[in-house]
Amino acid sequence: MLSRRHAIALAVLLPSIARAATPPKVVASFSILGDLVREIGRGRVEPMVLVGPDQDAHTYQPKPSDLRAVASADLLVTNGLGFEGWMDRMADAAGFKGTRVVASAGITPIKTEDGGIDPHAFQNVRHVMRYVGNLRDGLLAADPAGKDIYQRQAGSYLDRLGKLDSDIRAAWAPIPRNQRRIMTSHDALSYYGAEYGVTFLAPQGLSTESEPSAKELRGLIAQIRAQQVRALFIENISNGAILRQIEREAGAKIGGTLFSDALSASGGPAATYLDLMRHNTAAMVAAAK
Numbered sequence: 001m002l003s004r005r006h007a008i009a010l011a012v013l014l015p016s017i018a019r020a021a022t023p024p025k026v027v028a029s030f031s032i033l034g035d036l037v038r039e040i041g042r043g044r045v046e047p048m049v050l051v052g053p054d055q056d057a058h059t060y061q062p063k064p065s066d067l068r069a070v071a072s073a074d075l076l077v078t079n080g081l082g083f084e085g086w087m088d089r090m091a092d093a094a095g096f097k098g099t100r101v102v103a104s105a106g107i108t109p110i111k112t113e114d115g116g117i118d119p120h121a122f123q124n125v126r127h128v129m130r131y132v133g134n135l136r137d138g139l140l141a142a143d144p145a146g147k148d149i150y151q152r153q154a155g156s157y158l159d160r161l162g163k164l165d166s167d168i169r170a171a172w173a174p175i176p177r178n179q180r181r182i183m184t185s186h187d188a189l190s191y192y193g194a195e196y197g198v199t200f201l202a203p204q205g206l207s208t209e210s211e212p213s214a215k216e217l218r219g220l221i222a223q224i225r226a227q228q229v230r231a232l233f234i235e236n237i238s239n240g241a242i243l244r245q246i247e248r249e250a251g252a253k254i255g256g257t258l259f260s261d262a263l264s265a266s267g268g269p270a271a272t273y274l275d276l277m278r279h280n281t282a283a284m285v286a287a288a289k
């Protein structure tokens with residue numbers, strides 16, 4: 001017969017075993033993180049994504065269904081570095097009781113001229129390899145029963161990211177450094193530029209919420225001429241009106257669309273993180289040639 005103490009121990013143990021066997025409900029803040037979680041957790045977890053393809057995380061407004069998803073989530077996956085400025089308020093409003101996983105944990109952020117932090121670390125593939133390690137560890141801790149799946153899939157995805165990283169370097173290698181000058185509408189590509197040796201200019205700064213003044217625009221146009229910027233790129237998350245004005249006034253060409261803070265819809269040219277980085281790199285290299 002079980003002693004009373006054993007009975008209590010069993011009663012405490014059983015629900016946690018039952019929980020561990022059920023895959024966690026995962027909510028990811030934006031489309032790129034959703035894709036990373038899907039790669040690591042395929043067949044075990046299917047993340048719900050708050051800011052979807054072609055959507056702008058800087059100006060996101062939560063819907064009631066988003067709050068309900070966060071309220072019932074076990075894991076809430078965010079970029080961190082201030083990318084999701086709305087997240088703390090949203091998690092509080094939803095009464096979120098689960099675990100937060102900050103994908104960028106451990107990354108040394110790029111500082112901005114005014115002392116702030118650039119949140120777009122996912123534009124550097126080596127940083128995303130760190131993201132994948134953090135996400136794998138977060139999933140493992142929440143769901144030990146899925147350990148083998150997470151470890152195996154994270155491992156093979158890390159191999160593909162390593163290949164992507166070296167392919168990006170190889171793509172830029174033939175382009176002289178002083179030709180690698182690109183303008184985008186908002187300043188999302190500093191991490192890409194620092195890692196792969198490309199100089200970016202952006203009229204809108206770090207967030208799509210800011211608009212350049214007339215004086216700032218004149219300064220940019222002068223810079224484009226002086227620094228021989230090779231191409232302007234519209235982003236999938238912004239309307240491009242400012243860049244079209246600059247194109248007219250500075251005589252530089254719009255070289256296409258870059259996917260900066262969001263994937264494309266499925267079937268588009270950047271429906272996964274791997275495709276996003278390959279598309280952006282090919283478009284910029286072609287324009288810089």
Ligand SMILES: [Zn+2]
Binds near residue numbers: 261
């Ligand atoms: Zn951004």
